[in-house]
Amino acid sequence: MSANKKLLVLPGDGIGPEVMDEVERVVEWLDKKRRVTFSVERGLVGGAAYDADGTPLTDATMEKAQGADAVLLGAVGGPKWETLPFEHRPERGLLRLRKEMALFANLRPAQVFAPLVDASSLKPELVRGLDIMILRELTGGVYFGEPRGIETLSDGQKRGFNTQSYTTSEIERVARVGFELARKRGNKLCSVEKANVMESGVLWREVVQALGDKDYPDVQLSHMYADNCAMQLVRAPKQFDVIVTDNLFGDILSDCAAMLTGSLGMLPSASLGAADESGRRKALYEPVHGSAPDIAGQGKANPLATLLSFAMMLRYSFDMDEDAKLIEQGVEKLLAQGVRTPDIRLEGTPTVTTKEMGKALIAEMEILARD
Numbered sequence: 001m002s003a004n005k006k007l008l009v010l011p012g013d014g015i016g017p018e019v020m021d022e023v024e025r026v027v028e029w030l031d032k033k034r035r036v037t038f039s040v041e042r043g044l045v046g047g048a049a050y051d052a053d054g055t056p057l058t059d060a061t062m063e064k065a066q067g068a069d070a071v072l073l074g075a076v077g078g079p080k081w082e083t084l085p086f087e088h089r090p091e092r093g094l095l096r097l098r099k100e101m102a103l104f105a106n107l108r109p110a111q112v113f114a115p116l117v118d119a120s121s122l123k124p125e126l127v128r129g130l131d132i133m134i135l136r137e138l139t140g141g142v143y144f145g146e147p148r149g150i151e152t153l154s155d156g157q158k159r160g161f162n163t164q165s166y167t168t169s170e171i172e173r174v175a176r177v178g179f180e181l182a183r184k185r186g187n188k189l190c191s192v193e194k195a196n197v198m199e200s201g202v203l204w205r206e207v208v209q210a211l212g213d214k215d216y217p218d219v220q221l222s223h224m225y226a227d228n229c230a231m232q233l234v235r236a237p238k239q240f241d242v243i244v245t246d247n248l249f250g251d252i253l254s255d256c257a258a259m260l261t262g263s264l265g266m267l268p269s270a271s272l273g274a275a276d277e278s279g280r281r282k283a284l285y286e287p288v289h290g291s292a293p294d295i296a297g298q299g300k301a302n303p304l305a306t307l308l309s310f311a312m313m314l315r316y317s318f319d320m321d322e323d324a325k326l327i328e329q330g331v332e333k334l335l336a337q338g339v340r341t342p343d344i345r346l347e348g349t350p351t352v353t354t355k356e357m358g359k360a361l362i363a364e365m366e367i368l369a370r371d
């Protein structure tokens with residue numbers, strides 16, 4: 001049996017807790033199969049943390065996250081907290097985790113599962129077999145740039161402002177992850193910015209190109225403006241392999257790419273820090289979807305994005321490729337059998353609840369593990 005792995009689970013708000021319950025079901029199953037032992041601790045983040053402690057992330061939870069082998073997060077946010085000042089907003093809890101754990105590389109794979117081809121809003125031939133990886137820079141750019149604020153001008157009107165900024169090293173370290181990912185996949189990297197209007201984009205392009213020339217001449221590198229990339233993603237998405245881009249463009253383009261796959265409810269993500277001497281990276285895994293307050297607590301949420309995020313955790317944090325595949329293959333089989341939550345429902349067929357989906361996955365994994 002593998003050594004004990006310390007997992008911090010932060011279900012968060014909205015549908016977060018209910019999708020996370022299904023992950024815990026899989027964790028228990030893995031424990032029972034004695035494949036691995038996890039010690040799981042639960043904590044609060046987002047609005048749930050604000051309601052309990054008056055802050056979207058306590059220092060104690062932050063410390064636990066720093067000490068965990070991996071963090072799994074559900075979702076944060078909801079209308080209940082939308083009128084709070086910025087520093088108390090649920091989103092700040094998530095941003096603090098990303099920033100203080102220095103999780104600069106956010107991997108957002110957009111993969112179309114064959115049985116879901118028809119769930120996409122694009123024509124089947126455009127998305128069949130689609131497999132792209134959006135690599136989003138996660139700790140810099142306009143999300144964190146200073147100065148920022150809302151000030152009152154002398155004429156009485158207000159001015160809101162933020163700063164987009166990137167240093168050479170910030171660009172280089174995320175680009176390096178992009179080149180490495182490309183090498184393990186289709187060997188193509190497309191770097192995305194707005195070098196036609198932004199100085200930070202000019203630097204971004206220069207640094208990525210220089211790194212490619214120096215260390216990755218074997219990887220096919222291209223550059224694209226972000227607006228064109230958005231257009232190309234819905235015109236001909238299969239032209240892409242790995243896309244590397246900044247924090248804000250990555251936020252937008254990854255939602256766009258996610259929808260190509262039929263539902264936001266399917267998409268996992270991994271946020272990784274730099275490797276230490278032992279090769280270990282700090283890591284946080286979370287679904288790309290939000291807290292979906294409109295369907296929270298009704299058993300309608302699709303737990304697959306969170307389950308697939310957990311699979312990414314097994315692969316990237318714990319080198320448990322076989323177990324990750326067990327989850328991914330289980331998901332594929334369920335979809336092929338027509339087991340669907342409402343977000344990916346087939347016309348005229350019944351849907352399953354969040355819990356039923358989780359249980360069905362365990363049953364599939366049970367069969368796959370036997371073969």
Ligand code: IPM
Pocket residue numbers: 076077091094251288
């Ligand atoms: C995401 C989300 C977050 C972001 C929000 C919840 C702060 O949209 O992870 O894509 O903007 O990064």
Ligand code: MG
Pocket residue numbers: 251252255
């Ligand atoms: Mg987003």
